Every structure is written in C-alpha cells, then in structure tokens.
Amino acid sequence: MKKINIGGVPEHFNLAWYLTLKERSYEKKGINLRWKDYPGGTGAMCKALRNKKIDLAVILTEGIIKDIIAGNPAKIVQTYVKSPLIWGIHVAADASYNTIEDLEGTKAAISRYGSGSHLMAYINAENNDWDTDKLNFEVINNLEGAIDGLNKGKGDYFMWEHFTTKPLVDQGIFKRVADCPTPWPCFVIAVRSELLEEDEETVKTILEIINEMTAQFKDIPNIDEEIATRYEQQLEDVQKWLSLTEWSQEIIDEKTIHKVQDKLLSLEIIPEKWEYEELTHKVL
Structure with missing residues (x-):
C-alpha cells in the first residue's frame, strides 16, 4: 500500500x-x-x-x-x-482600537513570515492606503499564540479566518474591527x-x-x-x-x-x- x-x-x-x-x-x-x-x-x-x-x-x-x-x-x-477566504482583523478584547483606521502604524501579529497572516497584512495595508514599507510584525506561531499574545501586548492585531475565530469573538477574547477577503x-x-x-x-x-x-x-x-x-x-x-x-x-x-x-x-x-x-x- x-x-x-x-x-x-x-x-x-x-x-x-x-x-x-x-x-x-x-x-x-x-x-x-x-x-x-x-x-x-x-x-x-x-x-x-x-x-x-x-x-x-x-x-x-x-x-x-x-x-x-x-x-x-x-x-x-x-x-x-x-x-x-474572509480574513477577520482582530485585536485584544480590551484594546483601544475599534476601527481599521486605528490600526495604521501598529504591529501585526503573524503566525510566521511567508504565512497567510503575513502576506494578507500587506493586502490589507494596501487596501487602506497604508505605507507597506512601515509594516511591523510580531511572530506568534498560530491561533493559540495569538490568543495568548494579543492580550499580553505581543502585536496589536491578528488576521485569521473569520469563522474560525468567531467563537473567540463571541467569548470576548478577541474584538473584530474589520474583514479582509482575499482577492482570489x-x-x-x-x-x-x-x-x-x-x-x-x-x-x-x-x-x-x-x-x-x-x-x-x-x-x-x-x-x-x-x-x-x-x-x-x-x-x-x-x-x-x-x-x-x-x-x-x-x-x-x-x-x-x-x-x-x-x-x-x-x-x-x-x-x-x-x-x-x-x-x-x-x-x-
């Protein structure tokens, strides 16, 4: 076999x-x-x-x-x-960020370089007319890393699939400020x-x-x-x-x-x- x-x-x-x-x-x-x-x-x-x-x-x-x-x-x-894929853009539940505009110039938490969360941070930045050269990143490995990290200040926002993270938004672990669908x-x-x-x-x-x-x-x-x-x-x-x-x-x-x-x-x-x-x- x-x-x-x-x-x-x-x-x-x-x-x-x-x-x-x-x-x-x-x-x-x-x-x-x-x-x-x-x-x-x-x-x-x-x-x-x-x-x-x-x-x-x-x-x-x-x-x-x-x-x-x-x-x-x-x-x-x-x-x-x-x-x-509909990427939700998430912040810690008690973060002061409430809109996508609030996130310009802040640090994106990503699973690793070359990952979807990394590449889509660029797509999102371009969609909102941010300077992509000024993007900052914090590697947090995976969704569990984001749950732990965002609430400890490791990165300011995290992009992950909308429906996978919906229970975390419902539980008050994350706050979703926007969505960013892939253009393909x-x-x-x-x-x-x-x-x-x-x-x-x-x-x-x-x-x-x-x-x-x-x-x-x-x-x-x-x-x-x-x-x-x-x-x-x-x-x-x-x-x-x-x-x-x-x-x-x-x-x-x-x-x-x-x-x-x-x-x-x-x-x-x-x-x-x-x-x-x-x-x-x-x-x-």
Whole structure:
C-alpha cells in the first residue's frame, strides 16, 4: 500500500478530507493517506513540503505561489476552494482600537513570515492606503499564540479566518474591527514535484476521491450540524459560511496565477513572476 502524507489547517474547510478518510476511501484504492494538522498554517506547510514531511498540502494560494518561487520544489495541481477566504482583523478584547483606521502604524501579529497572516497584512495595508514599507510584525506561531499574545501586548492585531475565530469573538477574547477577503480563490492543493514525477497516478486517485466528496459536500444531510459540533461553531455561523464557500474540482486557471503574482510583485513579496507552467501541473 502506497503511503502518502498530506497536511492542512484543522478547520472546517478540510472536513471533506476527514470524511473520505473515515470512509477509508483511499485504502480501498491501495493508498495509505495520512492527514497531519498544521495549526501554524501555510508557512508551516511550506516548510513541511520542503522537508518531505508531507507530500501534499491544502494550502493558501498566495502562500504556496510565493514559496515555489522562493525554491519550494512543488506544483499546484488544483484549486480546492474557489471562493475567497474572509480574513477577520482582530485585536485584544480590551484594546483601544475599534476601527481599521486605528490600526495604521501598529504591529501585526503573524503566525510566521511567508504565512497567510503575513502576506494578507500587506493586502490589507494596501487596501487602506497604508505605507507597506512601515509594516511591523510580531511572530506568534498560530491561533493559540495569538490568543495568548494579543492580550499580553505581543502585536496589536491578528488576521485569521473569520469563522474560525468567531467563537473567540463571541467569548470576548478577541474584538473584530474589520474583514479582509482575499482577492482570489483561497485554497489550492500543492504536491511535491518528486511525487508527481514518480507516481502521478496516485495523486490522480486522491484528487478523484476528494473531488467527488467536495462536489456533493453541501448536500450531505445535517452537514451544518456536524460542522457546528466538530468545530464548536454556532449553527447560524456555519450556515452562513456554507452559503459563502464554493469548492472546486478544477486546476487553477492562468489568469488567477498572474493576478496573484501581480499583486505579490507590486508589494515586493516576490522578486519576479513565473510562467503558469512553472507553478502548476495538470494531472492527467
């Protein structure tokens, strides 16, 4: 049986993977797929791909594009979620900041450099006409680090997915001052180039299984209740999230690849643009 390691954030977006694993869908095709949670997000998964700790990653589009250009030997094989990711912008509950304008010139808490929380701080700054050269950062590793850090003055604001952090806002741990949606599809599936060269057929089988699940995910009976229970969310929040989220079963298109790179290049996050074929691989 072929052993394959895959990583992703422990969030509701990836419940489809859990369900296919629970059904032993991969085992039935001779694949021992092992899931690993990465609470640290995209930056941690980029490192794991480089170190061969994982073979596939369900990862933020902008983060993996940046890291492939920086030398990560991987390719994007598919868009996983084609709708934008809604990043909530959070401060400590007792902070004096109440609007996005209050945060100009303050320090952004990020999970790590190269992570989504790092890159989206630039997008948010540009959206609000801030000087991106004056952005300051404090590394706090993950969401747990932000919960501890923001309330101790380690960074002033923290960007993380809106619905994941909603319970923390409800509990009065964070205060949300604004949202910042990504200007492109949020999650893609990336694969180590070595695996694509050695065993593309296994990758194809994995994609076929997960795509069948995501295509009918919203139609699963009581899926909203399962998500609410598993991820400790309010049912109405889950239902809103489901209404906003669209999965994909297709390879990312060339226009999107150029759009992401144009933005990253303008913000001086990448040194140059790469061709579509250098960043992607169509599994046949």
